[in-house]
Amino acid sequence: MNEPEIQLHDKTFVPYIHREEISQAIKKLANRINEDFEGQEVILLGILDGAFMVLSDLVKNLSVNCYIDFVKFKSYVGQQSTGKGKQLLGASLDLKDKNVIIVEDIIDTGHTLTELRAVLAGFQPKSLGVLTLLIKEEVFKNKFPVNYSGISIDNKFVVGYGMDYDGLGRHIPDIYVLKDPS
Numbered sequence: 001m002n003e004p005e006i007q008l009h010d011k012t013f014v015p016y017i018h019r020e021e022i023s024q025a026i027k028k029l030a031n032r033i034n035e036d037f038e039g040q041e042v043i044l045l046g047i048l049d050g051a052f053m054v055l056s057d058l059v060k061n062l063s064v065n066c067y068i069d070f071v072k073f074k075s076y077v078g079q080q081s082t083g084k085g086k087q088l089l090g091a092s093l094d095l096k097d098k099n100v101i102i103v104e105d106i107i108d109t110g111h112t113l114t115e116l117r118a119v120l121a122g123f124q125p126k127s128l129g130v131l132t133l134l135i136k137e138e139v140f141k142n143k144f145p146v147n148y149s150g151i152s153i154d155n156k157f158v159v160g161y162g163m164d165y166d167g168l169g170r171h172i173p174d175i176y177v178l179k180d181p182s
């Protein structure tokens with residue numbers, strides 16, 4: 001990947017995961033959902049704002065019939081997980097007795113999904129799965145089962161493909177990582 005570094009606010013980021021690798025990972029995740037839910041319907045629940053790109057590329061590769069919904073849930077300020085989730089917008093579909101798959105861009109500490117899974121379990125879905133494109137396994141430490149996990153990354157701050165640094169960088173088609181201070 002020869003793209004130059006990018007500057008967002010006060011920080012410099014360098015190329016990390018190319019769009020081709022992202023695309024392959026998303027296709028694999030979609031194929032697994034197609035196998036697991038063949039002949040059934042699923043509700044894909046994207047976590048705004050970060051998961052909008054994962055969700056839109058994922059559904060293009062699905063052959064199962066799916067409903068799409070979003071929740072807005074935030075636990076991050078700048079580069080830090082606050083550990084306290086805030087629900088800003090709830091799901092509008094009825095989740096009861098449905099196969100629900102939460103769609104995330106990245107799992108870091110897992111705090112966001114720990115809280116969200118508890119809230120969603122209250123709606124009594126038939127099944128409640130978790131899909132994430134990226135996972136920081138070293139930080140997450142398997143706090144709960146992740147049914148569909150794309151690419152495992154080191155404990156580094158990344159942007160692009162939906163993910164932001166203080167609001168910027170979401171539109172970038174590749175994933176970039178914070179440049180080491182030199």
Ligand code: IMP
Nearest residue numbers: 050081107108109110111112157158163
């Ligand atoms: P967790 O609650 O610590 O697992 O964090 C999950 C949420 O924090 C994700 O949905 C992202 O929105 C955000 N997040 C975690 N790591 C990063 C990162 O490296 N870059 C940008 N956003 C991140």
Ligand code: MG
Nearest residue numbers: 047050051105
């Ligand atoms: Mg997010």
